[in-house]
């Protein structure tokens with residue numbers, strides 16, 4: 001891959017649903033990466049779009065009494081309109097009902113067939129209509145229910161074409177192994193590796209039970225088959241670049257990052273690279289799988305009426321504040337919680353106090369002392385230490401963005417703002433000017449301006465309009481050229497005059513959206529009461545709030561070793577759905593060997609203060625029960641996703 005080309009994608013969104021905060025989150029991350037790529041001078045192609053085929057769409061349209069294509073048109077347009085409202089800087093919006101996409105998918109099918117990867121057979125199996133996927137009996141829950149969505153599966157027998165996915169096991173494992181960053185966060189890569197190591201079945205890639213899909217290429221002369229939606233959908237990443245038609249933008253392939261939600265990781269991390277290998281095309285650099293959003297600590301659902309409407313939030317609080325909040329609030333890959341309180345805190349504190357107010361202070365000081373003039377040529381003479389501190393922070397940023405560590409990126413990017421605000425308090429320009437230290441005072445203003453300029457350039461991809469406003473106030477424009485001058489070459493700012501302006505982030509005093517179900521908002525922990533005691537048992541009673549102060553989660557032990565000098569301790573790495581596994585030192589060696597606990601699920605107390613045991617950090621505790629017979633771990637009865645809360 002050329003390092004001057006940057007291809008960024010969102011998934012194509014399924015038109016069976018309207019856009020919610022999860023779609024907005026994926027798309028905003030992708031938009032941020034695309035804007036950043038462009039700013040650092042890379043040729044960038046940013047793709048989004050809609051996935052419109054499959055039985056579910058056919059049925060949804062029928063239910064509404066609509067023609068299938070008309071229904072798909074309607075929903076697809078709601079996505080496109082939302083992204084246009086949100087200023088999403090996509091280069092192409094693909095629809096799987098586009099003619100050139102269909103031609104490309106057929107070309108891919110023929111090529112895989114010619115390469116010996118497709119064969120025809122009969123298939124009988126448990127099919128989940130909702131997930132449009134067959135599941136082997138071994139994966140079903142209670143012999144009937146879909147392991148992904150929990151709905152009942154039906155036995156379907158049909159003629160089908162198969163992709164020889166089983167042939168790709170070794171090559172896939174080699175790819176994961178040789179490319180430790182291919183799947184982000186890394187804990188997700190381990191999950192995929194374990195899945196593939198468990199063995200892959202060949203994949204049924206055509207259906208005869210419905211016909212809302214891409215037909216097989218004509219030479220197959222098999223009109224009752226349509227392509228499996230996932231083959232059709234995944235191909236969008238190359239057909240959008242002209243694969244199978246004009247190949248016009250194929251030099252952007254492979255993607256720098258495919259951004260997805262964690263529910264579709266398996267399709268992207270297993271099927272997609274296998275398809276690409278079959279087509280002799282290079283594999284993506286990163287597949288980034290993010291987590292879910294809850295609202296006020298609760299799962300969102302239509303029935304609860306608590307689904308966050310991204311448009312509503314952006315209209316009330318400002319699109320850019322919302323973008324900042326989402327990217328700052330959650331470590332990539334982890335689950336995030338949306339609450340108006342948390343959003344307001346971020347706006348008032350990070351954006352209002354730290355960023356907006358710094359611009360105000362610059363305007364105030366330069367207005368009062370220098371009639372608005374700001375000159376930066378003496379900054380290094382008086383404030384080299386501050387400049388060094390700022391540049392040290394900025395130097396750490398670039399790798400974080402493409403490793404999708406956006407929360408860390410923004411955290412680090414706020415340090416220079418702290419340096420600036422601290423410098424004002426420390427050097428006290430109001431005193432310096434009285435002591436006739438004119439140069440020092442002007443240089444301090446120059447320092448503030450320089451920091452605002454650098455932070456704004458690095459923040460541009462996240463908050464394009466806000467940063468453009470700040471940079472304009474500093475007398476220049478945001479372009480790849482100015483990025484190069486100020487960030488890469490460290491050139492000093494040209495002198496400029498700054499004028500008074502409205503605050504960027506006026507303080508928000510109260511929630512701007514009506515919560516539909518205020519009674520479901522989490523109650524604040526009550527003040528400690530006298531312990532109530534149940535008279536029969538002599539057990540202290542607690543309120544539900546106290547119970548929920550303990551955060552319990554399901555995790556999988558992904559690393560285990562015996563602590564040599566200890567009779568009791570095992571050193572474990574437990575994946576609880578966070579970016580990195582947690583290290584837990586557990587006193588269970590008498591009852592469990594490292595080998596037998598590895599790859600099993602456990603229940604973890606995750607909000608204990610970290611402790612040190614024999615010099616090793618322990619960041620959690622496993623639930624266990626012990627009686628005269630010894631100790632056993634408490635485990636979920638059925639496998640649950642890592643990070644699932646226990647309540």
Ligand SMILES: [Zn+2]
Nearest residue numbers: 128131146149
């Ligand atoms: Zn399902």
